[in-house]
Amino acid sequence: MRKRIALISTGGTIEKTYDELEGVLSNQISTLDVMLARLDLRGIELIRVPLMNKDSLDMTMADHTLIATTAGLMAEAHDGVVIVHGTDRLAESGERIVELVGMPAVPIVLTGAMRPYALRATDALQNLTEAMLSVQLLSAGVYVAMHNRVLRFPGVVKDRSRGTFVRPPAPEEGAEGGRR
Amino acid sequence: MRKRIALISTGGTIEKTYDELEGVLSNQISTLDVMLARLDLRGIELIRVPLMNKDSLDMTMADHTLIATTAGLMAEAHDGVVIVHGTDRLAESGERIVELVGMPAVPIVLTGAMRPYALRATDALQNLTEAMLSVQLLSAGVYVAMHNRVLRFPGVVKDRSRGTFVRPPAPEEGAEGGRR
Amino acid sequence: MRKRIALISTGGTIEKTYDELEGVLSNQISTLDVMLARLDLRGIELIRVPLMNKDSLDMTMADHTLIATTAGLMAEAHDGVVIVHGTDRLAESGERIVELVGMPAVPIVLTGAMRPYALRATDALQNLTEAMLSVQLLSAGVYVAMHNRVLRFPGVVKDRSRGTFVRPPAPEEGAEGGRR
Amino acid sequence: MRKRIALISTGGTIEKTYDELEGVLSNQISTLDVMLARLDLRGIELIRVPLMNKDSLDMTMADHTLIATTAGLMAEAHDGVVIVHGTDRLAESGERIVELVGMPAVPIVLTGAMRPYALRATDALQNLTEAMLSVQLLSAGVYVAMHNRVLRFPGVVKDRSRGTFVRPPAPEEGAEGGRR
Numbered sequence: 001m002r003k004r005i006a007l008i009s010t011g012g013t014i015e016k017t018y019d020e021l022e023g024v025l026s027n028q029i030s031t032l033d034v035m036l037a038r039l040d041l042r043g044i045e046l047i048r049v050p051l052m053n054k055d056s057l058d059m060t061m062a063d064h065t066l067i068a069t070t071a072g073l074m075a076e077a078h079d080g081v082v083i084v085h086g087t088d089r090l091a092e093s094g095e096r097i098v099e100l101v102g103m104p105a106v107p108i109v110l111t112g113a114m115r116p117y118a119l120r121a122t123d124a125l126q127n128l129t130e131a132m133l134s135v136q137l138l139s140a141g142v143y144v145a146m147h148n149r150v151l152r153f154p155g156v157v158k159d160r161s162r163g164t165f166v167r168p169p170a171p172e173e174g175a176e177g178g179r180r
Numbered sequence: 181m182r183k184r185i186a187l188i189s190t191g192g193t194i195e196k197t198y199d200e201l202e203g204v205l206s207n208q209i210s211t212l213d214v215m216l217a218r219l220d221l222r223g224i225e226l227i228r229v230p231l232m233n234k235d236s237l238d239m240t241m242a243d244h245t246l247i248a249t250t251a252g253l254m255a256e257a258h259d260g261v262v263i264v265h266g267t268d269r270l271a272e273s274g275e276r277i278v279e280l281v282g283m284p285a286v287p288i289v290l291t292g293a294m295r296p297y298a299l300r301a302t303d304a305l306q307n308l309t310e311a312m313l314s315v316q317l318l319s320a321g322v323y324v325a326m327h328n329r330v331l332r333f334p335g336v337v338k339d340r341s342r343g344t345f346v347r348p349p350a351p352e353e354g355a356e357g358g359r360r
Numbered sequence: 361m362r363k364r365i366a367l368i369s370t371g372g373t374i375e376k377t378y379d380e381l382e383g384v385l386s387n388q389i390s391t392l393d394v395m396l397a398r399l400d401l402r403g404i405e406l407i408r409v410p411l412m413n414k415d416s417l418d419m420t421m422a423d424h425t426l427i428a429t430t431a432g433l434m435a436e437a438h439d440g441v442v443i444v445h446g447t448d449r450l451a452e453s454g455e456r457i458v459e460l461v462g463m464p465a466v467p468i469v470l471t472g473a474m475r476p477y478a479l480r481a482t483d484a485l486q487n488l489t490e491a492m493l494s495v496q497l498l499s500a501g502v503y504v505a506m507h508n509r510v511l512r513f514p515g516v517v518k519d520r521s522r523g524t525f526v527r528p529p530a531p532e533e534g535a536e537g538g539r540r
Numbered sequence: 541m542r543k544r545i546a547l548i549s550t551g552g553t554i555e556k557t558y559d560e561l562e563g564v565l566s567n568q569i570s571t572l573d574v575m576l577a578r579l580d581l582r583g584i585e586l587i588r589v590p591l592m593n594k595d596s597l598d599m600t601m602a603d604h605t606l607i608a609t610t611a612g613l614m615a616e617a618h619d620g621v622v623i624v625h626g627t628d629r630l631a632e633s634g635e636r637i638v639e640l641v642g643m644p645a646v647p648i649v650l651t652g653a654m655r656p657y658a659l660r661a662t663d664a665l666q667n668l669t670e671a672m673l674s675v676q677l678l679s680a681g682v683y684v685a686m687h688n689r690v691l692r693f694p695g696v697v698k699d700r701s702r703g704t705f706v707r708p709p710a711p712e713e714g715a716e717g718g719r720r
Contacts, residue, residue: 020654020703040303042344043329114560119658123220129309132328137317148312149223163560164222200474200523294380298479343380400663402704403689483580489669492688497677508672509583524582 003136005044005082006074007032010067010093011053012086014113014124031117032084035128043136049074056086056093056112064089064096071108072101080106080135084128087112087158090144091165094153097142107138109145114163123147183316185224185262186254187212190247190273191233192266194293194304211297212264215308223316229254236266236273236292244269244276251288252281260286260315264308267292267338270324271345274333277322287318289325294343303327363496365404365442366434367392370427370453371413372446374473374484391477392444395488403496409434416446416453416472424449424456431468432461440466440495444488447472447518450504451525454513457502467498469505474523483507543676545584545622546614547572550607550633551593552626554653554664571657572624575668583676589614596626596633596652604629604636611648612641620646620675624668627652627698630684631705634693637682647678649685654703663687 009032036046051070052063067083074081081104085093090112097108111131113124123146130145142153144165151167159166189212216226231250232243247263254261261284265273270292277288291311293304303326310325322333324345331347339346369392396406411430412423427443434441441464445453450472457468471491473484483506490505502513504525511527519526549572576586591610592603607623614621621644625633630652637648651671653664663686670685682693684705691707699706 038301039306040327040344042327118660120660121218121658125305126219126309129306129328130313133310133313133325133330134317136328137314137330145313147220147222148309148316150313150317164220298481300478300480398661399666400687400704402687481578485665486579486669489666489688490673493670493673493685493690494677496688497674497690505673507580507582508669508676510673510677524580 002043002045003079004047005080005132005135006047006049006078008049008051008067008070008074008081008083009053010051010056010059010063010083010085012056012084012088012090012112013116014084014086014111014127035117035125038125039129039132041132044080044132047074047078054086056089059086059089059092064093065100067093068096068100071097072104075101075104075106075108078106081108082131082135083108083110084131085110085112087114087146087165091153091157094142094144094156098154101142104140104142106140107135108142109135109138109150110143111145113146182223182225183259184227185260185312185315186227186229186258188229188231188247188250188254188261188263189233190231190236190239190243190263190265192236192264192268192270192292193296194264194266194291194307215297215305218305219309219312221312224260224312227254227258234266236269239266239269239272244273245280247273248276248280251277252284255281255284255286255288258286261288262311262315263288263290264311265290265292267294267326267345271333271337274322274324274336278334281322284320284322286320287315288322289315289318289330290323291325293326362403362405363439364407365440365492365495366407366409366438368409368411368427368430368434368441368443369413370411370416370419370423370443370445372416372444372448372450372472373476374444374446374471374487395477395485398485399489399492401492404440404492407434407438414446416449419446419449419452424453425460427453428456428460431457432464435461435464435466435468438466441468442491442495443468443470444491445470445472447474447506447525451513451517454502454504454516458514461502464500464502466500467495468502469495469498469510470503471505473506542583542585543619544587545620545672545675546587546589546618548589548591548607548610548614548621548623549593550591550596550599550603550623550625552596552624552628552630552652553656554624554626554651554667575657575665578665579669579672581672584620584672587614587618594626596629599626599629599632604633605640607633608636608640611637612644615641615644615646615648618646621648622671622675623648623650624671625650625652627654627686627705631693631697634682634684634696638694641682644680644682646680647675648682649675649678649690650683651685653686 071081109131111127115122117124127146134145134150144151147164156165156167251261289311291307295302297304307326314325314330324331327344336345336347431441450470469491471487475482477484487506494505494510504511504516507524516525516527611621630650634650649671651667655662657664667686674685674690684691687704696705696707
């Protein structure tokens with residue numbers, strides 16, 4: 001009865017931990033399991049796919065291609081796919097999925113965070129919650145869910161000055177065009 | 181561009197605070213503003229409608245009628261309606277909206293919490309996040325959004341042994357029938 | 361080199377958890393280990409003595425006597441004793457220790473909480489931190505450490521209107537008389 | 541009746557906030573007031589002295605001298621002094637106080653944090669709690685209170701590999717020599 005959702009983790013700010021001896025935030029261990037344990041997930045059954053654990057600034061085109069190919073394969077076997085991703089190059093992976101997979105059979109939802117879970121004021125739990133719910137409600141397609149907004153690829157970009165994703169309207173369509 | 185959403189607050193566990201001198205949890209002040217301040221709400225513009233602040237166990241039929249009528253009025257003037265409600269009698273208000281309003285012009289989403297925001301292990305932020313996102317994605321209708329699941333009225337009941345809402349399938353329909 | 365401290369746990373608000381199906385706070389499992397794991401305790405080596413897990417309102421004189429006797433025995437074999445206790449009858453246990461043990465060889469420090477650890481706004485970590493530090497700094501005697509204050513038995517009472525402990529000055533002494 | 545304690549703030553990791561657009565932790569606004577609001581401080585009356593807000597790695601000898609002189613002046617007019625300081629050069633300020641002030645009339649307690657308050661797993665509240673309590677219990681002198689341990693200057697150094705302060709025993713004294 002529950003929808004079966006593949007959760008592909010790739011790293012990013014959402015999973016960063018704090019190294020007190022160096023005083024910096026880095027990607028060393030996955031905190032995704034800690035976050036998932038705090039959510040009450042009764043609508044879905046999760047299948048974990050830990051693909052990589054990278055700051056997305058370090059991702060190469062080969063990484064984006066690997067993420068896109070994996071997402072496409074998972075979309076064939078599940079009711080939906082959620083991808084946890086660093087925000088700096090999340091849009092590149094989203095576009096790559098559209099290029100390589102085209103229209104997937106089920107919704108593929110990317111999400112990430114501007115402030116790591118390790119921080120009190122994190123947006124990680126909100127964004128993960130939104131991805132886990134919207135993947136059940138959206139029609140087939142490739143999306144980012146974050147900060148109380150779902151935007152459809154292609155055409156999503158990170159607005160670095162405001163720290164979130166936006167979807168500038170293309171000449172031939174309204175901004176809402178891709179969503180149900 | 182943002183959707184304009186009316187947020188009707190009625191009290192319930194989600195807003196309970198702890199009285200340290202009595203050692204009990206009660207509804208005295210609204211913590212909804214504190215919760216909203218912790219979320220990054222970029223998809224919606226909120227119009228606050230503080231209707232009442234009651235433990236739903238204390239609600240009368242007049243209260244359910246007042247909630248339903250208010251929700252119906254707000255649905256005519258906004259892009260969606262979210263209602264924060266005690267879980268014990270949330271289903272009664274949901275059914276009352278269906279009875280009095282019928283099919284609203286926009287989605288009306290009820291939500292609540294089993295564990296108050298005052299607790300570390302609260303489900304309040306998750307459920308509020310889900311209501312605030314699903315109200316943008318759902319078609320017109322009356323729903324509860326909670327614990328990673330959206331269920332459509334009529335026919336939703338609280339499962340007291342598991343502490344969540346369920347929707348037993350009616351003879352003539354599947355459980356997924358009411359959702360897009 | 362570290363001081364060896366016996367930690368006697370007896371229950372109380374500090375360890376209460378929230379029963380979401382009943383909507384009440386109760387003493388079912390010990391959360392003391394969770395709290396200890398969050399503190400950086402480099403000055404002491406802890407020896408855990410889980411004596412009982414009771415709301416102190418349910419304590420009998422036999423319970424107070426058992427706590428006092430155990431504290432006296434632990435004081436003979438360690439560099440200090442900390443007792444985690446419900447605040448409602450913490451003073452009764454403190455007075456009972458003075459009656460039965462007299463002047464212990466090392467400091468015995470009682471502490472508790474007005475707001476359980478399960479709440480965001482708990483005072484449990486503060487009070488536990490204060491007990492764990494003051495037991496290293498105080499001279500031999502029986503004390504309560506809580507809310508940024510150390511008070512010496514006998515003569516400490518709970519001020520129920522303000523939710524803390526106070527030490528009304530006796531005719532023959534100043535309030536600071538018992539502390540170093 | 542409450543002890544009057546001067547609280548000198550100088551910045552450091554304990555007050556760092558997270559810049560989500562840059563992805564780094566920096567000292568921009570004082571979070572000390574937020575931390576103080578979370579503690580139940582009934583033993584002391586605080587007099588705030590916001591002296592500077594620096595990462596201690598950026599402190600010059602003139603800064604250490606200013607901190608030491610200010611601490612000495614405050615010690616003449618209050619029952620105790622607490623200094624919030626970056627840990628990297630906390631020991632330099634502690635030694636400078638001993639050089640310039642000698643034996644103060646009241647306890648001067650330095651503290652800091654390895655993990656900022658902005659992090660869930662912060663040690664800031666623990667250390668601040670320890671400073672605020674030990675300043676009431678210690679005899680006159682210069683100390684660091686942190687991680688469940690109080691150490692007396694001169695002779696305290698930061699152990700960078702373990703992320704805390706230690707006090708290697710000098711040839712002519714035991715490690716406990718400076719404490720009551």
